[in-house]
Amino acid sequence: MVLGKLTQLADSVWLWPHNPDENAIQSTVGVIVGEDETILIDAGNSPRLARQIKDELKQRGLPPVGRIIYTHHHWDHIYGACAFDVPVIAHTSCREILAKEAQIPWSAEYLDREIARNSQLNLSYEARKRAVRDWQHFRIVVPNIVFAASETLHLSEGIIELEYVGGEHAEDSIIVKVPEARIMFVGDCFYPPPLHLRIAEPIPSISMLAFLLRDEYDLYVEGHDVPFTKGELLEFLGDG
Numbered sequence: 001m002v003l004g005k006l007t008q009l010a011d012s013v014w015l016w017p018h019n020p021d022e023n024a025i026q027s028t029v030g031v032i033v034g035e036d037e038t039i040l041i042d043a044g045n046s047p048r049l050a051r052q053i054k055d056e057l058k059q060r061g062l063p064p065v066g067r068i069i070y071t072h073h074h075w076d077h078i079y080g081a082c083a084f085d086v087p088v089i090a091h092t093s094c095r096e097i098l099a100k101e102a103q104i105p106w107s108a109e110y111l112d113r114e115i116a117r118n119s120q121l122n123l124s125y126e127a128r129k130r131a132v133r134d135w136q137h138f139r140i141v142v143p144n145i146v147f148a149a150s151e152t153l154h155l156s157e158g159i160i161e162l163e164y165v166g167g168e169h170a171e172d173s174i175i176v177k178v179p180e181a182r183i184m185f186v187g188d189c190f191y192p193p194p195l196h197l198r199i200a201e202p203i204p205s206i207s208m209l210a211f212l213l214r215d216e217y218d219l220y221v222e223g224h225d226v227p228f229t230k231g232e233l234l235e236f237l238g239d240g
Contacts, residue, residue: 006031006056009219009227010181012157014062016044016053018224025127027076027223029053030185032178034155037066041176041185042223043080043088046131047138050080067153069162070143071187072170073097074194075128077223081141089151090143091164094172102140106132123195165189167208179216186212188223210237 007015012033019026026049030041038057044050057064070078070090078098081088090098104110111125132138153160158180166189167173173189190209192202212220213233221227228236 006053006060009183009221010178012155013178013181013183015221015227016049017226023123023127024130025076025124026131027188028185028221029080030176030221031057031062032155032160033062034066034157036063036156038063039153039155039160040065040068040084042071042077042187043068043084043141045076045127046079046133047083048131048133050083053080054083068141069153069160069174069176070094071176071185071189071223072173073101074170074188075124076131077187078141079128079132079138082137082139087145088141088143089145089147089153089162091172091174092146092148095143095146097172098140098142102142106138106140107135120195165208165211167191168193168205175212177217182216182218183221184212184214184217184219185221186223191223206237209233213237 007017009015014031014033016029016031018028026045027042029044032039044053054065065084065086067086068081068084068088070088073094108129111129115122115125147162149164151162161177161179163175163177165173165175169188169191173187175189176185190205218230219227220233
């Protein structure tokens with residue numbers, strides 16, 4: 001996969017890859033293309049990245065973004081949403097968390113103060129400072145469409161299924177399934193907790209990975225690595 005460019009996974013499914021530089025903390029963005037609109041799965045780590053995605057959609061002649069789905073509330077998945085003026089869909093607890101975060105006076109100065117207060121925030125907050133260059137016009141977009149357990153979205157080309165899974169990484173994590181393409185976007189749901197919340201060695205959640213294994217899906221797209229196949233997941237679980 002080519003870094004920084006949309007990569008096609010199936011007829012209507014594209015991917016903006018993650019950045020392998022751990023200091024960048026730039027997550028994967030899923031792109032589901034319908035006849036009249038494009039739906040993003042997560043919005044990227046900054047308005048700047050979101051604008052790059054918007055520009056490439058236009059250059060490829062793909063429809064503009066009409067809706068955004070948050071897999072969970074973490075900043076690297078939602079900060080780009082303010083570059084769009086479209087509905088945002090997420091789990092109900094995601095809205096509750098981001099409604100509180102939207103009240104914080106985000107700025108480079110605020111981030112510096114928080115780093116001084118808690119040094120474990122350094123990696124995340126320094127990455128935010130690098131990603132967002134214009135805090136004056138930045139805002140957190142709180143989801144305005146929420147669900148508790150599951151939801152189905154309809155496109156002219158088929159359906160998108162949303163399912164709440166929770167997990168150690170973020171209490172509001174959901175997975176996004178594209179049945180026709182046999183692709184599942186899993187975000188960070190099987191990851192360990194964020195650095196500043198870890199109390200043990202970081203290991204993936206085997207129980208969550210086992211839960212994600214479904215016969216009807218062949219490709220799994222995660223937040224901070226290349227997609228893995230069902231065969232690779234079966235091999236990993238077998239070794240575990």
